[in-house]
Amino acid sequence: MDGTPAASGAAPAVVPLRANREFRLLWVGQALSDFGTAMTSLVLPLVLLRSGYSTSATSVIGTAVLVTAMVLRMPAGYLTDHYSHRRLMLVADLARLVTVGAVAVWTYLDRLPIAMAVITVVVAQVGVELFRPSQNATVRRVVPAVQLGTAISLNQARAYAAGIVAPAVAGLLIAASLWLPFAIDAATYAVSALCVLALYRPLRRAEAARRADRAGAGEGAGGTGETPPGGADPAREAADSEEAVLAHMSGTGAKSEPRERFLPRLTAGLRYVIRNPFLRTVAGLAAGENFAFQALAYALLLGIGREHDGAAAVGLAMSAAAITGLTGSLIAPFLQRRLRMQTVMASGPALAGVMLAVAWYTDSGIAFAAGYSALCLLTPVNGAVFGTILATTVPENIYGRTTTALGFTAEILQPLGPLAAGLLLSSLSLSGTAALFALAFALLAALALLMPSPPVTADAKTAAA
Numbered sequence: 001m002d003g004t005p006a007a008s009g010a011a012p013a014v015v016p017l018r019a020n021r022e023f024r025l026l027w028v029g030q031a032l033s034d035f036g037t038a039m040t041s042l043v044l045p046l047v048l049l050r051s052g053y054s055t056s057a058t059s060v061i062g063t064a065v066l067v068t069a070m071v072l073r074m075p076a077g078y079l080t081d082h083y084s085h086r087r088l089m090l091v092a093d094l095a096r097l098v099t100v101g102a103v104a105v106w107t108y109l110d111r112l113p114i115a116m117a118v119i120t121v122v123v124a125q126v127g128v129e130l131f132r133p134s135q136n137a138t139v140r141r142v143v144p145a146v147q148l149g150t151a152i153s154l155n156q157a158r159a160y161a162a163g164i165v166a167p168a169v170a171g172l173l174i175a176a177s178l179w180l181p182f183a184i185d186a187a188t189y190a191v192s193a194l195c196v197l198a199l200y201r202p203l204r205r206a207e208a209a210r211r212a213d214r215a216g217a218g219e220g221a222g223g224t225g226e227t228p229p230g231g232a233d234p235a236r237e238a239a240d241s242e243e244a245v246l247a248h249m250s251g252t253g254a255k256s257e258p259r260e261r262f263l264p265r266l267t268a269g270l271r272y273v274i275r276n277p278f279l280r281t282v283a284g285l286a287a288g289e290n291f292a293f294q295a296l297a298y299a300l301l302l303g304i305g306r307e308h309d310g311a312a313a314v315g316l317a318m319s320a321a322a323i324t325g326l327t328g329s330l331i332a333p334f335l336q337r338r339l340r341m342q343t344v345m346a347s348g349p350a351l352a353g354v355m356l357a358v359a360w361y362t363d364s365g366i367a368f369a370a371g372y373s374a375l376c377l378l379t380p381v382n383g384a385v386f387g388t389i390l391a392t393t394v395p396e397n398i399y400g401r402t403t404t405a406l407g408f409t410a411e412i413l414q415p416l417g418p419l420a421a422g423l424l425l426s427s428l429s430l431s432g433t434a435a436l437f438a439l440a441f442a443l444l445a446a447l448a449l450l451m452p453s454p455p456v457t458a459d460a461k462t463a464a465a
């Protein structure tokens with residue numbers, strides 16, 4: 001695509017990311033937005049508790065976030081593949097600006113209703129689900145392929161940095177006034193929207209190029225799937241269709257389904273993941289790791305938090321985990337260039353398993369927390385590796401749906417993590433729980449070493465979506 005270095009696949013003589021205006025705009029806008037969101041996530045439950053709501057009522061907002069994320073994950077990928085990335089990001093930012101701004105005003109004037117809080121977190125999560133795949137697709141367009149790993153690592157680093165800074169700042173702002181964190185969060189969405197607006201020219205060129213590619217493949221500029229005058233070569237149309245991409249991955253013949261059918265188009269990314277041996281293995285392994293990661297986090301929270309001065313110990317453990325996560329984001333490009341993908345995937349669970357085995361043997365809460373931090377250290381490295389693989393191998397016309405489908409399947413077991421942690425701690429000591437986690441992570445590390453190698457290149461042809 002003309003004007004988009006990432007789409008051309010060329011790697012030579014490229015400017016540093018710090019000099020890439022488009023990437024810099026995205027990074028700065030989202031760094032501020034991540035900071036504001038991290039504050040709101042912490043402050044909103046506290047505001048509800050101070051307003052007299054029970055802990056069970058307050059927990060509804062967590063359920064609302066989880067349900068919204070699971071419902072919208074794949075539809076958001078469909079929208080990313082069919083509509084302007086810039087417009088989707090603007091809609092996401094402006095919707096969150098309005099709702100969080102309303103919370104700031106309401107909190108300043110009166111007691112915040114819990115219904116308003118639920119609406120706010122739902123809209124905020126809708127914004128996250130819309131913004132994330134559109135941002136990922138935009139990074140793929142504006143960053144050269146050879147720099148994608150570094151770009152993804154820097155994006156992860158900003159989120160971890162926000163997790164380190166936001167709690168301390170939120171505490172200071174709450175002491176001044178409860179409405180201030182929400183007002184600042186709303187301002188960060190405004191800045192992010194302005195940064196997206198500044199991407200108008202490069203993204204307009206990219207969108208025009210994408211429409212031209214689709215028109216050349218037999219699809220009208222409006223995405224209607226009309227056949228050009230004079231008819232189309234059936235072999236070429238089959239090769240350029242989504243079904244051809246999916247059939248190519250499964251080794252079957254290419255059969256084109258009617259393009260106007262919505263459900264096959266919505267699930268194209270999920271089918272791509274299922275039929276691709278590498279992505280199918282990644283999804284299964286990631287689902288197991290995310291479940292274990294979530295269970296370990298809650299075991300740390302509940303197991304250490306119930307002890308004397310446990311709240312302070314948990315706070316220190318979470319801060320240490322955020323710092324190690326930031327460190328992992330910064331070293332990800334270095335490790336990505338020097339280690340096999342299978343080694344990278346196995347390192348986190350293996351290191352966590354060793355630390356948890358030490359926790360079992362010594363009955364040490366510090367070693368237990370160190371096991372959690374070990375996962376946080378290498379999780380960003382895994383994210384950088386797989387983000388780069390997806391950005392350089394998945395056909396662009398189903399990229400949004402593929403990434404969101406992979407995220408959906410990878411996170412589908414996460415809600416069971418807290419329940420599993422509670423059940424383990426109700427019948428075992430913290431050291432006994434650590435022993436089970438050590439075995440689980442050792443198994444995950446062994447499975448990671450047996451993963452198939454990723455595909456080298458993607459089908460370069462753009463299909464009708």
